[in-house]
Amino acid sequence: MSAILEVHNLAKSYGNFDAVKGISFEIHEGEIFSLLGPNGAGKTTTISMLSTLYTPTSGEATICGYSITNDTMAVKKCIGVVPQDLALYEDLSARENLSFWGQMYGLSGKSLKIRIDEVLEQIGLLDKAKLKVKTYSGGMKRRVNIGVGLLHQPRLLFMDEPTVGIDPQSRRAILDSVKDLNKNGMTVLYTTHYMEEAEELSNRVGIIDHGDLIAIGSQEELTKSVGETDTLILHVGEETNPETLAEEVRKIKGVLKAEVTDHQVSIITPTAEELLAQVVTHANNLGIKIKSIDIREPNLEAVFLNLTGRALRD
Amino acid sequence: MRKLLIIAFKDVLLIFRDRAALLFMFLAPFALTIGLGLATGSFSGKSNSGILDLPIVIVNDDNGQLGNALVEMVQSDQLADLLEPEFLTDLKIARKMVDDNKTVAVVYVPAGFTNSIIPNDVTSHSTQIIQLELYGNPSSPTGVGIVRNLLEQFFSEVEVGRVSGTLAVTQLLESGAIDPSQALKVGQAVGELQTDTQVGTSSIKLNNVTAAGTEVKFNMLALLAPGMALMFLMYTVSNGGRTLLVEKAGGTLPRMLISPTSSFQILGGKVFGIFLTGLAQLLILILGTTLLFKLDWGAPFAVVVLVGCSALAATGWGIFLAALLKSPGQVSAVGSAIMLIFGILGGSFTNIAIMPNWVQWISRISPNRWGLDGFTTLAMGGNLANIMIPVIALLIMAAALFLVSVVLFSRRGIGKE
Numbered sequence: 001m002s003a004i005l006e007v008h009n010l011a012k013s014y015g016n017f018d019a020v021k022g023i024s025f026e027i028h029e030g031e032i033f034s035l036l037g038p039n040g041a042g043k044t045t046t047i048s049m050l051s052t053l054y055t056p057t058s059g060e061a062t063i064c065g066y067s068i069t070n071d072t073m074a075v076k077k078c079i080g081v082v083p084q085d086l087a088l089y090e091d092l093s094a095r096e097n098l099s100f101w102g103q104m105y106g107l108s109g110k111s112l113k114i115r116i117d118e119v120l121e122q123i124g125l126l127d128k129a130k131l132k133v134k135t136y137s138g139g140m141k142r143r144v145n146i147g148v149g150l151l152h153q154p155r156l157l158f159m160d161e162p163t164v165g166i167d168p169q170s171r172r173a174i175l176d177s178v179k180d181l182n183k184n185g186m187t188v189l190y191t192t193h194y195m196e197e198a199e200e201l202s203n204r205v206g207i208i209d210h211g212d213l214i215a216i217g218s219q220e221e222l223t224k225s226v227g228e229t230d231t232l233i234l235h236v237g238e239e240t241n242p243e244t245l246a247e248e249v250r251k252i253k254g255v256l257k258a259e260v261t262d263h264q265v266s267i268i269t270p271t272a273e274e275l276l277a278q279v280v281t282h283a284n285n286l287g288i289k290i291k292s293i294d295i296r297e298p299n300l301e302a303v304f305l306n307l308t309g310r311a312l313r314d
Numbered sequence: 315m316r317k318l319l320i321i322a323f324k325d326v327l328l329i330f331r332d333r334a335a336l337l338f339m340f341l342a343p344f345a346l347t348i349g350l351g352l353a354t355g356s357f358s359g360k361s362n363s364g365i366l367d368l369p370i371v372i373v374n375d376d377n378g379q380l381g382n383a384l385v386e387m388v389q390s391d392q393l394a395d396l397l398e399p400e401f402l403t404d405l406k407i408a409r410k411m412v413d414d415n416k417t418v419a420v421v422y423v424p425a426g427f428t429n430s431i432i433p434n435d436v437t438s439h440s441t442q443i444i445q446l447e448l449y450g451n452p453s454s455p456t457g458v459g460i461v462r463n464l465l466e467q468f469f470s471e472v473e474v475g476r477v478s479g480t481l482a483v484t485q486l487l488e489s490g491a492i493d494p495s496q497a498l499k500v501g502q503a504v505g506e507l508q509t510d511t512q513v514g515t516s517s518i519k520l521n522n523v524t525a526a527g528t529e530v531k532f533n534m535l536a537l538l539a540p541g542m543a544l545m546f547l548m549y550t551v552s553n554g555g556r557t558l559l560v561e562k563a564g565g566t567l568p569r570m571l572i573s574p575t576s577s578f579q580i581l582g583g584k585v586f587g588i589f590l591t592g593l594a595q596l597l598i599l600i601l602g603t604t605l606l607f608k609l610d611w612g613a614p615f616a617v618v619v620l621v622g623c624s625a626l627a628a629t630g631w632g633i634f635l636a637a638l639l640k641s642p643g644q645v646s647a648v649g650s651a652i653m654l655i656f657g658i659l660g661g662s663f664t665n666i667a668i669m670p671n672w673v674q675w676i677s678r679i680s681p682n683r684w685g686l687d688g689f690t691t692l693a694m695g696g697n698l699a700n701i702m703i704p705v706i707a708l709l710i711m712a713a714a715l716f717l718v719s720v721v722l723f724s725r726r727g728i729g730k731e
């Protein structure tokens with residue numbers, strides 16, 4: 001497999017704040033690559049540099065063989081972008097929006113009309129295409145936003161958190177369509193802070209945090225890196241202080257990590273079942289009420305927790 | 315180039331779907347024109363408020379019927395709104411008033427004027443025609459245009475071919491083509507030419523001359539309508555400039571920038587969109603007032619040229635605001651302020667000829683001032699040649715503003731980091 005995108009030490013600073021700190025990775029033709037990271041990790045900044053909107057502070061990248069700094073026009077023609085925030089004309093209908101953006105990508109006449117119909121079909125808005133975008137629900141707007149990125153059938157599609165803030169049904173539809181697009185040969189760079197999405201979609205994942213790419217590889221590779229560990233998640237009552245529990249739990253033999261987020265304590269351990277009794281005893285002694293307990297097989301969440309000491313959730 | 319047009323048409327479409335914008339672009343100028351028109355009695359034919367009150371000076375040395383008829387005319391009720399006549403006997407003092415900016419124009423009726431046109435004795439055929447002279451204040455072409463138009467209407471009723479010779483002179487004087495000191499000579503030459511063809515055929519209907527005085531009409535709306543149209547043109551262009559910043563914040567400008575479209579095409583498209591919107595607004599307002607108020611804007615081609623130049627200069631202001639300011643809110647606020655200031659300075663509400671010199675000077679930075687000069691001249695029957703100064707001023711203004719904006723944008727970028 002050849003690389004359609006190569007990134008070398010790409011960095012971006014806003015003033016003296018380093019939003020992206022010299023990251024390097026490759027995306028192979030035909031794969032779905034996810035950039036997984038929490039809010040403010042630098043995902044959008046990375047996408048903006050790769051789509052030639054922002055000039056990198058340092059480093060370089062090539063897309064479809066063209067440099068993103070010297071050959072911007074060729075790069076722009078090769079990629080499609082679905083921005084994180086809706087970028088549509090609310091006073092135009094879906095069809096009018098698609099028509100305008102299609103023409104910005106050089107489509108016209110009959111081929112434009114055909115593509116608009118295909119895309120409307122794909123995003124399931126053929127029957128509502130004539131209504132102004134401002135009358136749409138959040139999910140419908142997101143679908144139009146995605147449709148615009150697909151019109152010119154780019155070889156490489158950037159999708160920046162396309163499922164943020166929408167209902168589960170729309171989200172399902174979007175994830176399925178990403179898989180469909182990929183099946184038809186489109187390479188996708190997908191950013192998200194949902195571990196489940198990265199797990200479901202991607203061939204390979206890059207984990208980004210505070211502007212650093214802290215891990216990269218297929219899911220198996222990444223989960224193997226944390227070893228044969230499970231994650232034990234304790235949901236505790238709101239009136240209690242889970243930090244005291246975490247402190248006690250860390251002293252237990254076999255616990256690799258114990259972290260607190262909101263009202264839950266996440267524990268990484270190779271022996272979850274065996275620890276369970278001890279943990280519950282500690283909680284009782286401390287007067288902490290446990291509402292529910294989850295045990296999870298090794299996953300990306302655990303990888304992130306293991307690498308950063310923090311949970312991925314916001 | 316194609317994408318530039320697509321962006322421009324998209325912007326025009328969006329504006330025409332924006333109800334608030336349409337209200338400001340079309341309803342407001344119409345309503346204000348009607349409102350001010352009612353206030354000045356343009357509809358009832360009664361004069362009361364005297365919105366214009368152009369100060370003019372008449373020096374009548376003639377003592378003949380024509381001179382008296384002219385004095386009668388400028389004092390008539392119908393023109394009370396328009397003119398604030400003053401009568402002097404000394405031409406020197408009167409001309410000094412023009413130089414000192416104290417009056418818009420001096421009309422000088424020399425001794426023997428009537429006699430030279432209507433000889434008492436048919437046999438004593440006069441070869442010399444005495445010229446009526448108009449000294450216009452160059453800082454008030456609008457006012458001078460109105461006075462000239464009144465004189466033309468006055469003489470058109472006289473039906474004396476020779477008189478047109480004098481008017482030719484007044485036009486030359488006014489346009490600065492000849493020096494006042496040469497006016498007489500040139501007038502003579504023209505007059506003699508005319509006389510040769512007219513000798514013996516002049517039928518003078520004196521009664522009509524007097525009648526002409528009472529029939530002179532000036533439609534105040536012809537001044538109000540362009541004033542309001544130009545004022546709200548400034549709204550349209552600042553609103554257009556604002557959309558650039560709205561698109562920047564709303565993500566559609568960055569989205570255009572990451573499509574295979576150059577910054578030049580994007581900026582050009584935005585500018586052209588503002589221009590087209592302004593053009594459409596002016597043309598629709600002109601068409602509307604023509605149909606509704608039976609307003610005559612003047613020679614159609616010249617009107618279209620002036621509309622184009624006004625829209626271009628105003629577009630320069632719109633894009634300049636977008637280049638200078640940071641947020642859509644700032645553009646709205648500054649745009650509204652500029653719309654009002656330019657409206658007042660440009661003469662949409664009052665006659666600028668009676669404002670202090672420095673105000674008149676500053677008013678030259680507004681498209682309104684030049685546009686209004688031009689539209690009034692055209693409504694008074696002027697042609698393309700008569701509006702060359704406003705046209706050129708507007709084009710220079712547009713070029714300067716575009717240049718400054720491009721420099722500002724190239725420093726700041728139009729949406730890139």
Ligand SMILES: Nc1ncnc2c1ncn2[C@@H]1O[C@H](COP(=O)(O)OP(=O)(O)OP(=O)(O)O)[C@@H](O)[C@H]1O
Binds near residue numbers: 042
């Ligand atoms: N224009 C800017 N000026 C200054 N700082 C910025 C700018 N854009 C982003 N940042 C900062 O850079 C960091 C990375 O932002 P970025 O938008 O790339 O994160 P992200 O991973 O996309 O986050 P999210 O999941 O919230 O979209 C953040 O701390 C953000 O505050």
Ligand SMILES: [Mg+2]
Binds near residue numbers: 043044045084160
């Ligand atoms: Mg982001």
